[in-house]
Amino acid sequence: MPIVLGAVTAARVASRFALLEIDLIRVRGKVKPERIFALLGDAVLAGQDDVRTLMTEVATMLACYQARDWAGPMLR
Numbered sequence: 001m002p003i004v005l006g007a008v009t010a011a012r013v014a015s016r017f018a019l020l021e022i023d024l025i026r027v028r029g030k031v032k033p034e035r036i037f038a039l040l041g042d043a044v045l046a047g048q049d050d051v052r053t054l055m056t057e058v059a060t061m062l063a064c065y066q067a068r069d070w071a072g073p074m075l076r
Contacts, residue, residue, distance in 0.1 A: 003039040010037040018046035020058055024066070 018040040024033035064072035
């Protein structure tokens with residue numbers, strides 16, 4: 001079962017875990033959308049080259065998605 005964290009919790013544990021930003025969501029009672037993250041594994045996993053590549057690629061894809069740049073990910 002996936003573990004999803006909000007931005008505040010993610011910031012607190014980022015040095016100890018591999019986290020992947022997955023989206024922005026609207027939270028009842030808040031004006032601004034909240035960034036959410038998936039917990040991938042421990043800090044050892046976060047240091048692996050293939051995981052760092054994945055995190056970079058997903059960050060690029062997410063930025064293109066949020067900017068509605070539908071062609072951006074295809075150009076890579």
